[in-house]
Every structure is written in C-alpha cells, then in structure tokens.
Amino acid sequence: MSKSFESVQVVRDGLKKVNYLADDGIASVVYLAQRLGKPILVEGPAGTGKTQLAKSVAEMLNARLIRLQCYEGLDESKALYEWNYKKQLLRIQADKSSDSWSEVHDDIFSSEFLLTRPLLEAISSTDPVVLLIDEVDRVEIETEALLLEILSEYQVSIPELGTITAKQIPMVFLTSNNTRELSEALKRRCLFLHIDYPDMDREKEIVLTKVEGITENLADQIARIVRSIRQLDLKKAPSVSETLDWARTLILLGIDHIDAQEAKDTLHILLKYQTDIAKAAKELSVDK
Amino acid sequence: MPVLDLMSGFIVELRNAGLPVSLTENLDAMEAVKEIPIEDRDAFKYALAATLVKSQNHWRAFETIFEVYFSLRGPEYSIAQDGKENDEMWREQQDLQMQGEGKGQSGGNMDGLTPEEIAQMLMNALMNGDQAMMKALAKQSVQRFAGMEPGRPVGGTYYLYRTLRNLDLDNMLDKLMEANKQQAAEELTNLEQRLEKDEFESRIEQFKQEVEAEIRRKLVADRGAEAMAKTLRKPLPEDVEFMHASRDEMQSLKKALQPLTRKLAARLARKRRHGRKGPLDFRNTVRHSLSYGGVPADPKFKYPRPAKPELMVVADISGSVAAFARFTLMLVYAIQGQFSKVRSFVFIDGIDEVTSYFKNTEDISDAIHRVNTEADVVWVDGHSDYGHAFEVFWERYGKDINSKTTILLLGDARNNYHATGSWVVKEMQKRGRHVYWLNPEPKSYWNTGDSVVGEYGSFTDGVYECRNLRQLEGFVEKLV
Numbered sequence: 001m002s003k004s005f006e007s008v009q010v011v012r013d014g015l016k017k018v019n020y021l022a023d024d025g026i027a028s029v030v031y032l033a034q035r036l037g038k039p040i041l042v043e044g045p046a047g048t049g050k051t052q053l054a055k056s057v058a059e060m061l062n063a064r065l066i067r068l069q070c071y072e073g074l075d076e077s078k079a080l081y082e083w084n085y086k087k088q089l090l091r092i093q094a095d096k097s098s099d100s101w102s103e104v105h106d107d108i109f110s111s112e113f114l115l116t117r118p119l120l121e122a123i124s125s126t127d128p129v130v131l132l133i134d135e136v137d138r139v140e141i142e143t144e145a146l147l148l149e150i151l152s153e154y155q156v157s158i159p160e161l162g163t164i165t166a167k168q169i170p171m172v173f174l175t176s177n178n179t180r181e182l183s184e185a186l187k188r189r190c191l192f193l194h195i196d197y198p199d200m201d202r203e204k205e206i207v208l209t210k211v212e213g214i215t216e217n218l219a220d221q222i223a224r225i226v227r228s229i230r231q232l233d234l235k236k237a238p239s240v241s242e243t244l245d246w247a248r249t250l251i252l253l254g255i256d257h258i259d260a261q262e263a264k265d266t267l268h269i270l271l272k273y274q275t276d277i278a279k280a281a282k283e284l285s286v287d288k
Numbered sequence: 289m290p291v292l293d294l295m296s297g298f299i300v301e302l303r304n305a306g307l308p309v310s311l312t313e314n315l316d317a318m319e320a321v322k323e324i325p326i327e328d329r330d331a332f333k334y335a336l337a338a339t340l341v342k343s344q345n346h347w348r349a350f351e352t353i354f355e356v357y358f359s360l361r362g363p364e365y366s367i368a369q370d371g372k373e374n375d376e377m378w379r380e381q382q383d384l385q386m387q388g389e390g391k392g393q394s395g396g397n398m399d400g401l402t403p404e405e406i407a408q409m410l411m412n413a414l415m416n417g418d419q420a421m422m423k424a425l426a427k428q429s430v431q432r433f434a435g436m437e438p439g440r441p442v443g444g445t446y447y448l449y450r451t452l453r454n455l456d457l458d459n460m461l462d463k464l465m466e467a468n469k470q471q472a473a474e475e476l477t478n479l480e481q482r483l484e485k486d487e488f489e490s491r492i493e494q495f496k497q498e499v500e501a502e503i504r505r506k507l508v509a510d511r512g513a514e515a516m517a518k519t520l521r522k523p524l525p526e527d528v529e530f531m532h533a534s535r536d537e538m539q540s541l542k543k544a545l546q547p548l549t550r551k552l553a554a555r556l557a558r559k560r561r562h563g564r565k566g567p568l569d570f571r572n573t574v575r576h577s578l579s580y581g582g583v584p585a586d587p588k589f590k591y592p593r594p595a596k597p598e599l600m601v602v603a604d605i606s607g608s609v610a611a612f613a614r615f616t617l618m619l620v621y622a623i624q625g626q627f628s629k630v631r632s633f634v635f636i637d638g639i640d641e642v643t644s645y646f647k648n649t650e651d652i653s654d655a656i657h658r659v660n661t662e663a664d665v666v667w668v669d670g671h672s673d674y675g676h677a678f679e680v681f682w683e684r685y686g687k688d689i690n691s692k693t694t695i696l697l698l699g700d701a702r703n704n705y706h707a708t709g710s711w712v713v714k715e716m717q718k719r720g721r722h723v724y725w726l727n728p729e730p731k732s733y734w735n736t737g738d739s740v741v742g743e744y745g746s747f748t749d750g751v752y753e754c755r756n757l758r759q760l761e762g763f764v765e766k767l768v
C-alpha cells in the first residue's frame with residue numbers, strides 16, 4: 001500500500017471522517033494490519049459493523065472495494081478465475097486449419113480468455129484496493145484452502161499461466177458471524193479482531209452520526225435503553241443496525257423523548273422474538 | 289525491563305494458561321510490538337491480542353495475563369513497610385495530578401478523612417460520573433483499607449473484600465438511587481429509574497475494577513509477574529469443570545455455550561444436507577433407463593440413511609451435578625432438529641417429565657429455569673436415589689421406548705448407597721437403540737465411595753466423562 005498510517009489515532013480520526021466510529025481495538029488492529037501487511041479476520045455478532053469496517057477503510061484510503069460474498073458452494077471459478085470456454089471455443093473454430101495446436105493452445109490460455117473473479121482481481125489491480133471476503137464462515141472448510149495462498153503470499157497460481165503476484169499488498173478483511181470454527185491455518189494467517197456490541201458512548205456517537213435529524217438527548221436515551229436491554233438474557237440481543245432502525249423510526253414518528261408507551265410500541269423493531277419483547281417490556285416496566 | 293524480554297515470559301504464560309499460541313503467531317507478536325509503543329497501552333494490548341488470541345473465549349485469560357506482565361510499574365505501587373512514607377508519596381502524586389488538571393481544591397489531601405468521609409466522596413464521584421475522582425479514590429481506598437503487607441501470600445480477593453467493605457459498597461447502589469430520587473425535580477418514571485440504576489451499576493462496576501487493578505498492580509510489584517500470573521491462572525471456559533464452576537465461571541460458560549450451540553447446529557444441518565446418498569438402487573435405475581432407450585442415464589439411489597432417532601434424556605439435577613444437567617439439556621435442545629423427537633426427564637429421588645417446558649418456547653434458558661423451579665423431583669428427602677427414580681421411570685415411560693430410541697442418562701451415579709435399580713438400565717438397553725451414560729466426574733472418581741457408575745455402565749453402550757464443555761461438545765457431535 002502506498003501511504004502508511006502514522007499512528008493509531010490517525011486511523012481512528014480517518015474512520016470518523018467517513019462516519020465510522022471505531023474503538024481502540026478496531027483502530028489498533030487496522031493500523032497494525034496495514035503496517036504488517038496482514039489480513040484481518042473480523043468476527044462478532046451480526047450487525048455490529050464488520051462489513052461496514054471494510055467499506056469505510058476503503059473509503060478512508062480512497063481505494064476501490066472489491067468484495068467476495070461467500071456462500072455455501074462457492075468455488076474457485078467464482079472466487080478466483082475461470083476460463084472463458086465460449087470464447088476459447090470460438091477462437092479454436094475460427095481458424096481450424098491455419099495454426100498449429102500449440103499456438104492455439106498458448107493463445108486460448110492467455111489472459112485475454114481469463115475471466116477474473118474478485119480474488120484475482122484484487123491481486124492484479126494496479127490501483128489501490130481493499131479486498132473484503134465477506135462471511136467466510138459460510139463456505140465449506142475445504143474451500144478455505146482457496147484463500148490461503150492469497151492471504152499469505154498475495155499471489156494466485158494459475159497452472160496454464162503461471163503465478164500472478166500482487167503489485168501492491170492490498171488491505172484484506174475477512175468477516176465471520178462465527179457459525180462454524182474456521183480452520184487453524186486460516187486463523188494463523190490473520191490478525192484477529194472481535195467486534196462486539198459497542199459500549200454506550202460509542203453507540204450514541206454512531207446514532208448521532210448515522211441518523212439524520214436526531215437530537216443529542218434522544219440519541220442518549222436510545223443508547224441507554226439499548227444498553228439495558230442487552231444486559232438481559234435474550235435469545236437475540238439488538239444489533240447496531242437494529243438500534244439505527246429504531247432511532248430512525250422514532251424520528252419518523254416525531255418522538256423526541258421516549259416514554260414507556262412509546263418504548264413498548266416500538267420494541268419489536270429492536271427485538272425479533274416475542275419472548276424477548278415480553279421480557280424487555282417487563283424488565284423496563286413498560287408493559288402496563 | 290525492555291519489551292522484548294517481557295514478551296518471552298508473557299508468551300510462556302499464555303501457553304501455560306492453555307492458549308494455543310503457534311510459532312507463527314509468536315513471531316507476529318514480536319513484529320507487532322515494534323509497531324506500537326508500549327506507552328500507548330490500550331493500542332499495544334489490542335495489537336498483541338490480534339496476533340495471539342484467535343478465539344473470543346480466550347480474551348479474558350489473555351487480558352489477565354497482559355495486565356500482570358505489562359503492569360504499570362513504579363514506586364507508587366510498592367507496598368511500603370511504613371504506611372506514612374507511602375501516604376506522603378501518594379499526597380505528592382495527588383497534588384501534582386490535581387494541579388495538572390487545574391483543580392487544586394478538594395480531594396487533594398485525603399489523609400485526614402475518615403472512612404465515612406471517603407465513602408461520601410466516592411458517592412459524589414459516582415453520582416456525577418467523575419472518572420478522575422473515581423480513579424483517585426480507588427487508589428486511595430486500596431492504600432488505606434486493603435491492609436496490604438509485603439510478602440504476605442494472601443490473594444487479591446481478600447484485599448478487594450476489605451477495601452470494598454470499608455466503603456460500604458454493597459449499599460452504594462441503594463444510596464445512589466435514593467439520593468437521585470431526592471434530587472429529581474419531578475418523580476421519575478419506572479423506565480427512568482431503571483435506566484438510572486443501570487448507569488449507576490455500571491459506574492460502581494467500573495470503580496470495583498479500578499480497585500482490583502490497583503491491588504493487582506501492587507501485588508505484581510511485590511511478588512513479581514510470574515508468581516502473580518500463576519496465582520491468577522484459571523481454566524479456559526471450555527475447560528471449566530461443570531461441578532466446580534464459580535459464579536463467574538458459570539457466566540463465562542454460559543457465554544461460551546451460545547456460539548457453541550449455534551456452531552453445532554449449523555454444522556449438523558450442513559452435514560445432513562450433504563449427507564451421502566444411499567447405495568445405488570439397481571432395479572429402480574434400470575426401470576427408469578427404459579425411457580432413455582436402455583441407457584442408465586438417471587441413476588436412482590436407495591433411501592439415504594435411516595430415519596432420525598428419538599432421544600430421551602434422563603438427568604440427575606441434584607446439587608453438584610445440576611449445572612451439568614442444565615448445560616447438557618441446553619445443548620440437546622439447541623440441536624433438537626436432529627432428532628425426530630426429544631423427551632426429557634429430571635430426577636433427584638423422584639422423577640418428572642419436563643418435555644413440555646421446552647415446547648412452544650424460543651427461550652431455552654427460560655425452560656431450564658422452569659426445570660429448576662417447577663419440576664416435581666423430590667420424593668422422600670431430596671437426596672439422590674437413582675434406583676427409585678429409575679423404577680418410577682420404567683413404570684411410567686418404559687413402554688414408550690422402542691428400537692428407534694436413544695437414551696442419555698446424566699449424572700454422577702452417586703446413589704447414597706440406595707438400591708441401584710440397574711435392572712431398569714438393562715431393560716432400556718434391550719428395548720431401545722442405544723443407551724449412553726454421561727458422567728461429569730473425573731474418571732478417577734468413578735466407583736469410589738457411593739458412586740455406582742460401573743454397575744449402570746455395564747448395561748450401556750458407553751459411559752463418557754463429560755467434565756467440561758469441550759468433552760460435552762465432543763460427545764454430542766458423536767451422537768448425531
């Protein structure tokens with residue numbers, strides 16, 4: 001990467017400028033990752049800003065974001081590269097007679113016939129990029145092997161073409177919702193960052209930053225209520241996205257101070273399960 | 289000591305505590321510390337963690353060891369023989385700090401104050417959320433109340449207890465709430481009160497942690513990092529023994545269980561989806577090949593794997609094994625989709641079916657709570673009587689066992705020298721598909737004293753030691 005961060009604080013400020021509120025942990029690990037040229041494996045509950053972190057770092061660096069969304073069944077041809085069979089076929093048929101087979105062979109296995117997928121694209125890019133491998137826990141453990149070469153050597157080997165090495169080391173983020181244990185090999189290659197629900201002050205900042213037209217007072221109240229709710233033993237605690245949804249709803253309803261009735265009426269935006277809603281209503285004594 | 293020298297002892301201790309630090313990670317950590325100055329303590333800590341801790345469950349162990357090895361050092365943390373001298377030092381330090389912050393007035397000199405007055409100052413600080421004052425008071429309180437003496441092999445909890453008792457911290461929350469009520473212009477609503485209470489609790493917790501940290505710093509200064517780390521060493525959540533978990537450890541166990549059940553459920557669901565097809569069904573294939581002119585283009589397979597088993601869990605929930613039963617039930621219900629039916633029974637000397645508690649509820653912990661409070665498990669005196677419980681089980685539910693039923697028996701098999709009723713287990717095995725026994729006790733205790741697990745075990749398909757989450761997870765995975 002061309003320019004290097006000067007300090008952790010610079011990262012924190014830079015992220016804040018693009019509306020991402022980082023804590024000490026997040027800022028330190030992003031700083032370190034760039035210094036050491038290592039990928040970051042970001043893990044944590046859903047909706048806590050893992051994907052957003054990669055996007056925001058890209059924005060901060062003025063870099064292009066290349067995203068590989070993982071899913072069950074993702075394979076090499078979708079993650080790395082694929083030969084463009086149709087085009088190859090056309091080329092072969094176009095001059096059946098004239099060229100020798102070896103010439104044709106060399107030709108059709110050249111980069112002209114290569115379909116670049118996100119991983120290869122990130123490696124071969126000449127402009128600054130941030131690579132996001134999103135929800136890596138969704139691919140089978142065997143598929144992880146596809147990533148290892150990229151993550152340690154920043155290169156891709158294509159049998160017909162040779163090895164393509166990165167011209168610059170991109171920042172790489174992998175995210176995981178922790179639905180399965182990732183392989184030791186993968187974890188060893190990455191810096192590990194656990195993003196949990198933000199503390200009250202940071203959540204308030206996030207709400208203030210992201211929700212248009214909100215008052216300091218309301219943001220404060222929202223952050224407090226959400227903190228209290230997260231302390232309960234719930235099936236699913238509210239995430240940051242749900243906090244933001246709730247804040248936006250309250251604004252739409254023209255509410256600037258939450259009382260018991262309004263809290264009760266809108267709890268379903270924060271919580272998804274009936275039992276959780278009932279429990280929270282009871283605990284906050286708003287269920288009358 | 290230079291950072292790199294501290295590092296080697298630090299990493300040795302991480303490994304001693306059970307963290308799997310590989311060579312690569314060790315080298316990465318060495319690189320990391322070159323990038324961030326140790327003076328930037330928080331950043332330094334997170335950078336180290338990013339290279340060395342690859343599971344959130346291990347964070348607490350890491351943090352404790354970090355705080356010991358990279359403890360703040362300096363003369364102010366020594367446990368001086370002569371209290372006076374130290375008080376002096378503290379006052380100077382305090383004055384400096386106050387000047388630095390441009391408020392030289394109150395709080396600068398606290399020696400003359402009684403414990404009550406200090407407690408009052410603390411209350412004000414907590415009331416206003418005055419962080420600097422809370423910190424200063426934490427230092428001062430340890431200094432005055434902990435009664436630390438050099439070289440005494442007393443653990444930190446003892447000092448913590450003494451300090452907090454002098455401040456009457458147990459009653460602090462009530463006092464704060466009361467004062468808050470007095471101050472408020474109008475009466476607070478229930479919601480407002482609840483939010484205030486949570487805020488005060490979080491400040492009190494923060495103060496407690498500050499006191500703890502101060503005590504630890506002094507202990508490290510007195511005894512050295514290595515000895516302290518050894519004293520503080522605790523098992524990782526996955527290795528905590530169900531039967532001896534402290535309240536704190538129970539909390540971390542519960543935390544660790546949740547992602548674990550989620551992972552297990554996801555993994556099993558995936559397995560099922562990718563389950564291999566059964567063997568080729570030759571007849572069916574040939575029959576279909578007719579429509580392809582005799583080419584077996586569309587191979588047919590026999591029905592894959594047998595139907596899902598039924599599960600019956602029969603759990604001892606008396607005193608020492610209750611936690612084990614609870615965790616096992618949670619795990620089992622988290623993956624109940626893997627079974628065609630799950631029924632659960634709990635016993636002490638009487639037995640009760642609790643399956644209905646888990647029906648129609650999304651909230652497993654709620655169901656578990658009902659198991660603990662509502663189930664009718666006491667027959668005579670509430671001391672384990674496996675024999676009686678099993679016999680009643682057989683009478684009432686024995687007929688429901690069939691060749692698809694897998695039975696899990698949970699308990700330490702400590703039967704208070706009652707009749708074992710092991711014939712019931714024998715019958716279970718005859719009638720059911722499998723019978724397994726899970727025992728939360730270490731193997732070396734089995735069949736000692738009043739444990740009769742051997743006798744029961746001889747009629748099962750296996751007795752498994754399940755002392756901790758790691759072993760329990762291993763068993764459950766094998767089961768499906």
Ligand SMILES: Nc1ncnc2c1ncn2[C@@H]1O[C@H](COP(=O)(O)OP(=O)(O)O)[C@@H](O)[C@H]1O
Pocket residue numbers: 019020021022045046047048049050051052053175206210240241244
């Ligand atoms: N620290 C943060 N600063 C700003 N916005 C945040 C932060 N954390 C979460 N968000 C917002 O919360 C929402 C969910 O974030 P996302 O990255 O999609 O979560 P995840 O990938 O962890 O499931 C997004 O709208 C994101 O902008």
Ligand SMILES: [Mg+2]
Pocket residue numbers: 047050051052134175
């Ligand atoms: Mg995401």
